[in-house]
Amino acid sequence: MRTPDTFDAGIIGAGPAGIAAAVQLARHGVRAVVFERGPTGGLLRTAWRVENFPGFPGGISGPALAALLDEQFLASGAELVHEEVSSLDREEEFLAVRTVGGDVRCNAVIVASGTRPRDVTDPDIPPEARDRVFREVDELRGVRGAHVAVIGGGDAAFDYAMSLSEENDVTVLVRGSSTRCLPILATRVRSRKRVTVRMLTRITTVAKGTGGRLRLASVSGGGDGESTSADIDADYLVLAVGREPDDGFVSEKLRRDALALERRGELLFAGDVVNGIFRQASIAAGQGTHAAMKVAAMLRERVGAGVAREETRVAGSREESR
Ligand SMILES: Cc1cc2nc3c(=O)[nH]c(=O)nc-3n(C[C@H](O)[C@H](O)[C@H](O)COP(=O)(O)OP(=O)(O)OC[C@H]3O[C@@H](n4cnc5c(N)ncnc54)[C@H](O)[C@@H]3O)c2cc1C
Numbered sequence: 473m474r475t476p477d478t479f480d481a482g483i484i485g486a487g488p489a490g491i492a493a494a495v496q497l498a499r500h501g502v503r504a505v506v507f508e509r510g511p512t513g514g515l516l517r518t519a520w521r522v523e524n525f526p527g528f529p530g531g532i533s534g535p536a537l538a539a540l541l542d543e544q545f546l547a548s549g550a551e552l553v554h555e556e557v558s559s560l561d562r563e564e565e566f567l568a569v570r571t572v573g574g575d576v577r578c579n580a581v582i583v584a585s586g587t588r589p590r591d592v593t594d595p596d597i598p599p600e601a602r603d604r605v606f607r608e609v610d611e612l613r614g615v616r617g618a619h620v621a622v623i624g625g626g627d628a629a630f631d632y633a634m635s636l637s638e639e640n641d642v643t644v645l646v647r648g649s650s651t652r653c654l655p656i657l658a659t660r661v662r663s664r665k666r667v668t669v670r671m672l673t674r675i676t677t678v679a680k681g682t683g684g685r686l687r688l689a690s691v692s693g694g695g696d697g698e699s700t701s702a703d704i705d706a707d708y709l710v711l712a713v714g715r716e717p718d719d720g721f722v723s724e725k726l727r728r729d730a731l732a733l734e735r736r737g738e739l740l741f742a743g744d745v746v747n748g749i750f751r752q753a754s755i756a757a758g759q760g761t762h763a764a765m766k767v768a769a770m771l772r773e774r775v776g777a778g779v780a781r782e783e784t785r786v787a788g789s790r791e792e793s794r
Contacts (some may be wrong), residue, residue, distance in 0.1 A: 479505045481767050482569045482578035483550070484557050486719075487514020488753045489543045489743025490584035492760030493767075498548040504578060505567060509556035512600060513538025514547060514586055515744070516753055518610045520634040525754050537753070557585075561723040567739060570721075571572035579774075580737060580767040583722065584760055587715035587745040587751065595675045595688075603676065604686050609635055619703060621645060621688060624712030627650045630661045632712055639665040643704065644669045645690065659705060681705060717745045721746045739771030 478527035481497055483490045486508035497504045511517060519534025523535030528537070545552075555571035562568070566577035588609035606612055609632040612620065622629050625646035625714050630653040630659040634643045644661065649672055661667050672693045681687035688704040718742075726739060740763035773791050 477575065478566070478577045479503055479514060479551075480579050481764075481770055482507065482567070482576060482581045483503075483513065483584055484560065484569065484581065485584035485586055485743070485745075486512040486545065486552070487743060487756065488516060488541060489586070489745075489760035489763075490514070490582070491541045491754035492720045492757040493582045494550040494760075495544055495548045495766040496761045496764035498550060498767060500764070500772075502764075502768050502771060503551075503577055505551045505553060505556060505569075506545075507552070507553045507557045507571060507576075510541045512552070514756075516541070518523065518632075518635075519753075522753060524752065535697060557721050559723060560726060562725060563727075567726075580770060581739055581765045582760070582767065583719060583739070583741045583745060584743045584756070584763075585718045585721075586756075588718040589711065590714040590716045592711055592713050595678050597678050597736050598680070599678045601678050601686060601709075604680075604684070604707065605711065609710060610711075614638065615708065616642060618707035619705070620708045620710060621660050621675075621686070621706035622710045622712055623647075624714075625650075626712065626714075627654060627657060628715075629653070629710075629712035630657045632710055633661050633667050633669075634664070636710075637661075637664050640666065640788060642667045643706065645673045645675060645688075645704075646671050647674050648672070670751060675704075678709065707779070715744075715751075716727070719745050739764040740766060 480502045481504040483493050483506045486506050489789045490506055494504055495508050516534045516538040521531050522534055522537050523531035544756055545638055555573050557569055557571055559570040560567060560581060563577060566583045569576045569578060569581065569605055575643035620643045621635045621643045622632050623645045625648055629644055633644050636642045662669060674691050675688045677689040686706045688706060690704055691699050691701050693699045730739060741761040744751045747755060764774060
């Protein structure tokens with residue numbers, strides 16, 4: 473449902489940043505619509521264990537934390553549109569959010585769309601093998617008794633190895649001579665019986681072998697500069713080789729005007745989409761709250777100045793914050 477087609481605020485993405493923004497806007501009495509193309513909770517759904525989100529002294533599994541955020545989101549009463557945003561642009565004095573369902577006009581928009589897996593061309597994945605190669609680990613949820621190869625040497629690759637090795641054998645293939653992940657994560661992975669970590673290993677080709685399994689041709693370099701080749705058979709391959717901001721739907725014009733729009737509290741970016749290497753759930757949630765407060769302040773000012781549009785309704789108190 474999304475009637476009418478004009479809202480005080482739009483939020484693109486329902487991960488920790490978008491959910492925190494929705495919850496905060498509700499506290500200010502701002503009517504918000506949230507666009508989410510997948511399940512709510514964002515990347516947290518793929519995290520094995522989150523130990524640095526305040527309030528959970530013993531840590532909490534990613535899916536469990538995502539479920540709690542989802543519960544809080546539902547209670548906020550924000551309207552959820554389960555559609556992908558294809559463009560965000562200026563339309564008269566509004567920002568227009570476009571999905572397959574049509575355009576929704578908003579007085580302000582918070583972009584909380586996170587990141588997407590970086591495109592990789594090395595190794596080349598032939599079309600016939602693509603049904604067994606994944607970029608997000610939650611696509612393998614429910615797989616049991618398989619051998620999963622994971623390419624990558626960062627936090628995501630090692631976190632995926634922890635999740636996947638609960639029910640499968642896992643080989644982590646690291647190109648370099650050292651990992652880039654948190655030492656505590658590397659130690660945990662190495663103590664898991666069902667995980668093998670192969671350093672200095674580069675996958676050169678991926679092919680579909682017998683029985684539909686994947687055959688990964690690898691080259692391993694030794695410390696003395698020599699290299700050996702070997703084939704690795706796996707049921708599935710996960711590429712954990714980096715992520716990039718998922719903001720391709722923002723128009724060029726809005727990008728050019730972004731600074732001025734941000735100052736006015738009309739277009740704000742929150743969470744992983746703008747955080748570079750500082751991608752953490754608590755940072756994203758804090759930025760979502762911050763963005764929502766700026767939007768609420770802008771809307772209050774408009775009402776106070778008597779220039780609010782008919783559709784702009786900022787209900788509730790005028791307290792700055794509680
Ligand atoms: C394996 C793994 C383990 C992690 N472990 C931890 C940890 O232990 N501690 C920690 O603090 N952080 C951890 N993180 C990072 C944490 O999950 C992110 O920092 C956090 O989820 C970012 O929140 P976000 O809301 O900015 O983005 P996201 O969580 O990425 O959410 C963005 C949402 O926007 C949606 N979206 C994107 N584009 C569109 C569009 N065009 N239309 C509609 N919807 C769209 C996406 O579907 C997604 O749901 C981990 C991440 C991974 C991958």
